[in-house]
Amino acid sequence: MFEKEDIVPLSEDVFRLLRDLVRDYCGIHFDDSSRYLVEKRLTRRMRSHHLSDFRDYYRFIRYSKNSEEELSAIIDVLTVNETYFFREQNQLRTFSDEILEEFKETNRDRKSLRIWSAGCSTGEEPYTVAMLINEKPEFRNWDVEIYGSDINQRVLQTARRGIYRKNSFRTTDPYFKSRYFSEDEDGTSRIADSMKRNVNFSYLNLIDPLKTRFLGKMDVILCRNVLIYFDNASRKKVIENFYDRLTDGGYLLLGHAESLINISTAFTLKHFKNDMVYQKPVKKAMFLNT
Amino acid sequence: MKLQKLMRRLSDVNTEIRREAVESTRGMREDACIPLLLKAMEDPDWRVRKTAVEVLFEDYPFDKYINGLTDLLFVEDNAGPRNAAIESLVRLGKEAVPFLIETFSTRNKDVRKFIIDILGDQGDPRSLPLMIEAIRDEDENVRAAAVEHLGKLREPSVIDPLIEILDGGDLWTAYPAADALGRIGRSKAVPHLVRALERKPLREPVLKALGLISDKSSLGAVASLLADPSRNIREQALIALEKFYRNGVDAAFIVEEVRRMHGDRTLEILIDQLRSGKREARISAVVLLGLIKDTAAYVPFLEISQEEDFKDEVKKSFVSIGRENPGSLLDLFNISNAYQLRMLCEVAGEIISPVYFDELAGMLDHADGHVRSSAAVSIAKLNDSRAVEKLEKLLGDGYEDVQEAAVEALSSLREWLSNDDVVGMLRSENVAIKKNAARLLGKTGAEENVRDLGFALKDENASVRKAAVEALSLIGTEEAKKYLIRSLTDEDPDIRIASALSLGAIGGEGVLNALILLSADPDNVVRVAAAKSLGMTGTADAVSSLVGLLGDASGFVVTSAIESLGAIGGNEARQAIISKLSSDDIEIKRTAILALASFEKIEKHLTPFLEDPDWATRIAAVRSLGGRAESGIRRDLEKLLDSEEDPSVIKAIEETLRV
Numbered sequence: 001m002f003e004k005e006d007i008v009p010l011s012e013d014v015f016r017l018l019r020d021l022v023r024d025y026c027g028i029h030f031d032d033s034s035r036y037l038v039e040k041r042l043t044r045r046m047r048s049h050h051l052s053d054f055r056d057y058y059r060f061i062r063y064s065k066n067s068e069e070e071l072s073a074i075i076d077v078l079t080v081n082e083t084y085f086f087r088e089q090n091q092l093r094t095f096s097d098e099i100l101e102e103f104k105e106t107n108r109d110r111k112s113l114r115i116w117s118a119g120c121s122t123g124e125e126p127y128t129v130a131m132l133i134n135e136k137p138e139f140r141n142w143d144v145e146i147y148g149s150d151i152n153q154r155v156l157q158t159a160r161r162g163i164y165r166k167n168s169f170r171t172t173d174p175y176f177k178s179r180y181f182s183e184d185e186d187g188t189s190r191i192a193d194s195m196k197r198n199v200n201f202s203y204l205n206l207i208d209p210l211k212t213r214f215l216g217k218m219d220v221i222l223c224r225n226v227l228i229y230f231d232n233a234s235r236k237k238v239i240e241n242f243y244d245r246l247t248d249g250g251y252l253l254l255g256h257a258e259s260l261i262n263i264s265t266a267f268t269l270k271h272f273k274n275d276m277v278y279q280k281p282v283k284k285a286m287f288l289n290t
Numbered sequence: 291m292k293l294q295k296l297m298r299r300l301s302d303v304n305t306e307i308r309r310e311a312v313e314s315t316r317g318m319r320e321d322a323c324i325p326l327l328l329k330a331m332e333d334p335d336w337r338v339r340k341t342a343v344e345v346l347f348e349d350y351p352f353d354k355y356i357n358g359l360t361d362l363l364f365v366e367d368n369a370g371p372r373n374a375a376i377e378s379l380v381r382l383g384k385e386a387v388p389f390l391i392e393t394f395s396t397r398n399k400d401v402r403k404f405i406i407d408i409l410g411d412q413g414d415p416r417s418l419p420l421m422i423e424a425i426r427d428e429d430e431n432v433r434a435a436a437v438e439h440l441g442k443l444r445e446p447s448v449i450d451p452l453i454e455i456l457d458g459g460d461l462w463t464a465y466p467a468a469d470a471l472g473r474i475g476r477s478k479a480v481p482h483l484v485r486a487l488e489r490k491p492l493r494e495p496v497l498k499a500l501g502l503i504s505d506k507s508s509l510g511a512v513a514s515l516l517a518d519p520s521r522n523i524r525e526q527a528l529i530a531l532e533k534f535y536r537n538g539v540d541a542a543f544i545v546e547e548v549r550r551m552h553g554d555r556t557l558e559i560l561i562d563q564l565r566s567g568k569r570e571a572r573i574s575a576v577v578l579l580g581l582i583k584d585t586a587a588y589v590p591f592l593e594i595s596q597e598e599d600f601k602d603e604v605k606k607s608f609v610s611i612g613r614e615n616p617g618s619l620l621d622l623f624n625i626s627n628a629y630q631l632r633m634l635c636e637v638a639g640e641i642i643s644p645v646y647f648d649e650l651a652g653m654l655d656h657a658d659g660h661v662r663s664s665a666a667v668s669i670a671k672l673n674d675s676r677a678v679e680k681l682e683k684l685l686g687d688g689y690e691d692v693q694e695a696a697v698e699a700l701s702s703l704r705e706w707l708s709n710d711d712v713v714g715m716l717r718s719e720n721v722a723i724k725k726n727a728a729r730l731l732g733k734t735g736a737e738e739n740v741r742d743l744g745f746a747l748k749d750e751n752a753s754v755r756k757a758a759v760e761a762l763s764l765i766g767t768e769e770a771k772k773y774l775i776r777s778l779t780d781e782d783p784d785i786r787i788a789s790a791l792s793l794g795a796i797g798g799e800g801v802l803n804a805l806i807l808l809s810a811d812p813d814n815v816v817r818v819a820a821a822k823s824l825g826m827t828g829t830a831d832a833v834s835s836l837v838g839l840l841g842d843a844s845g846f847v848v849t850s851a852i853e854s855l856g857a858i859g860g861n862e863a864r865q866a867i868i869s870k871l872s873s874d875d876i877e878i879k880r881t882a883i884l885a886l887a888s889f890e891k892i893e894k895h896l897t898p899f900l901e902d903p904d905w906a907t908r909i910a911a912v913r914s915l916g917g918r919a920e921s922g923i924r925r926d927l928e929k930l931l932d933s934e935e936d937p938s939v940i941k942a943i944e945e946t947l948r949v
Contacts, residue, residue, distance in 0.1 A: 012938055012941065013906055013909050013938055013942070016905075016906070016938060017906060049815070050784070050787045050788060050791060050815075050819065056818075056846075056850075058877075059845065059846045059849050059850075059877060060815070060846060062845065062846075062877060063814070063844050063845040063846040064814075064846075185626060186626050186627065186628060187626060187627055
């Protein structure tokens with residue numbers, strides 16, 4: 001009974017029941033091609049509860065008083081989204097050369113800048129933002145707050161640790177690597193404490209408007225290559241939350257293959273030199289597609 | 291008169307009336323029905339067509355309707371009848387061949403193509419002359435289909451015409467001809483295939499074909515393309531060379547030829563392919579480098595070993611090189627990358643040479659837990675008594691995975707283990723050591739230590755008690771059972787669960803009463819374990835307790851009790867499960883539906899659920915009813931298939947109906 005380490009088969013229908021539980025909890029949608037991954041990664045978790053098949057695991061979660069705890073653990077196991085520093089350079093150039101320049105003027109009086117990397121995984125994106133802002137001397141005396149959030153507690157632990165392997169630097173200019181990282185003996189690289197100071201990490205469910213409100217208002221939200229994991233109904237909820245969290249005129253940066261078509265018409269699309277970015281109109285109006 | 295009525299019913303708008311009209315001819319065996327059945331094969335609904343085909347096949351000799359079937363191939367406005375005719379002609383097999391050959395003389399190129407496809411599927415040798423004739427057909431699709439099927443037939447007598455096509459100027463047919471020659475796999479084609487390598491557009495299928503044939507005489511020509519300017523061709527050549535090896539060509543010969551062609555550049559060429567964008571080519575490069583057995587491949591191997599896709603092949607090639615000279619790997623153990631060290635430990639564990647003992651023993655102290663656990667597994671394979679003491683230290687490691695590896699490793703070194711030492715560890719101050727000592731006793735099946743494990747059940751730490759339960763469960767003797775029953779009163783629910791499940795599996799005297807008492811446990815999951823274990827005992831005495839659990843407040847307990855009642859069976863269980871079909875909780879309802887599958891006469895209770903709004907409930911009903919042969923149920927399921935939109939339910943019905 002305790003010997004088996006082999007993978008327990010997950011039937012198509014039980015996979016659907018389980019994925020619907022996950023979707024209702026956090027909006028993340030696993031398509032049919034994820035069945036094997038779910039089967040492989042959840043077998044051990046399931047066995048740790050003395051359960052021998054996935055139907056029982058589904059029932060265990062469905063009828064548990066602490067189902068959120070188990071669903072959160074499932075998310076930890078299933079959603080390690082690979083990312084790296086300076087991902088999608090064109091957009092980052094727009095952020096650095098144009099969006100930051102704009103905020104330099106519009107936020108001149110309050111001298112503060114608040115940026116949220118939603119779905120930050122292991123933290124490369126918020127640290128990239130921190131590095132880019134640090135390269136601009138004009139923001140030195142500003143109150144800069146960068147938030148990274150994820151629903152996976154395990155990746156947040158890595159983000160907090162700030163130690164990265166070679167793969168995270170595949171598009172990093174050596175200048176940034178030498179300036180903001182120190183090499184450890186085992187070949188890993190550690191982010192400088194000065195960058196860590198500006199970045200805060202939070203455990204947040206993007207479809208939960210109450211929790212996201214803790215973050216306050218943001219000037220920029222980066223949510224790149226995250227919405228692809230949500231179904232359409234959940235995407236709408238997430239985008240509504242982003243709209244709510246952004247200051248008037250604030251920017252929403254999505255992944256280069258992502259758009260708000262069929263999700264929301266509340267944002268305007270602003271054309272920059274290198275990229276197009278969604279902006280919350282200065283006048284408040286919200287027309288979400290339903 | 292009756293037939294006229296049937297013909298009218300066959301034109302009815304209602305599918306079920308048309309299907310029943312066809313069904314009603316079953317058993318009549320009157321030739322006059324044949325045109326009606328052939329007409330029904332043109333019906334827009336598949337169920338009507340399917341029924342017509344069944345009746346034709348069951349009631350009439352094929353020669354009465356085969357011309358009608360071939361005529362259906364000419365129907366152009368509806369693919370359904372054509373497909374039904376094609377399927378029927380394939381099903382007729384050899385009987386249909388002469389008729390198809392005769393029909394091939396038609397001017398209709400689509401029908402000629404269908405016939406080639408049917409004959410190709412049947413693989414009857416009588417169709418060979420026609421196939422060979424068809425490779426010169428005026429229609430290119432017919433020609434290409436004929437060539438393709440000749441390849442599937444794997445008939446050596448068609449090699450010559452295929453070679454002729456390959457040597458000819460028509461690329462449209464030369465491409466499938468190369469493929470077909472590869473499938474047939476005869477050496478006669480090899481010189482022609484090698485010559486075809488000079489025609490650039492054909493290189494890819496030709497390389498694939500040469501790989502399939504794996505004739506030694508072409509190895510040089512294939513190997514020479516490893517340095518082709520086209521990356522794709524270099525990759526295909528490499529993949530073909532791997533095929534040569536997989537098909538039994540001597541590794542030394544492959545290496546010799548590759549070296550003869552590329553000399554000192556051989557390693558460089560292959561190592562370059564390790565960075566190919568094509569996964570298959572990278573794997574082939576790993577395999578070939580493994581055959582060349584040059585230690586220069588070690589470093590690039592280590593670099594790609596971290597990629598999940600290549601890990602296994604890299605390990606095999608590492609082992610292939612290392613086995614020649616185990617000492618050649620020793621210097622690599624100085625690297626600092628933990629991933630790579632882990633791979634080295636695994637390689638050493640495959641080579642199993644005593645030269646690795648010191649390195650692996652050193653790795654047992656490595657800072658990275660993965661390295662320590664890989665080293666533990668590998669060092670155990672050396673079967674060296676010196677490893678025992680070092681592995682015993684890992685029983686108290688900070689990482690659970692390392693502890694588990696140490697337990698596994700020590701259990702395989704049991705001949706060097708001192709039982710007294712392990713029992714002594716049960717009294718260690720270190721919780722991890724106590725826990726793992728208990729696990730180790732379970733894994734070594736130490737029946738003589740059941741009392742010691744029983745004592746461990748009194749430990750103040752729950753993880754130690756749990757390990758003791760696991761160990762007693764593995765030992766499974768009557769004495770072990772006594773301790774397990776005692777641990778049903780443990781304050782930790784995890785331990786009560788583990789004990790209950792173990793007892794359910796062991797069964798026997800005293801277990802039932804203990805489990806019945808446990809079914810009133812305050813913890814939901816413990817009651818689930820009790821319900822499951824009561825089911826495992828398989829005794830009717832458990833039924834009344836399980837029926838009692840159907841009123842439990844936890845749905846998980848109720849569903850477990852339902853499943854156990856289903857497993858035990860009997861009238862009382864049947865009635866109790868049926869009562870749960872009206873539950874407001876859909877999962878309880880679904881579970882009851884599934885649990886009724888093994889009972890008789892439950893159709894009237896279950897068929898209404900085929901129309902339930904919940905897809906998973908409909909699937910439960912399909913699966914539960916699916917095992918029954920009654921034609922009424924079959925008809926219900928067929929009807930559901932027509933209207934069903936949910937893909938999972940459709941799949942479940944198709945699996946059940948085998949359509």
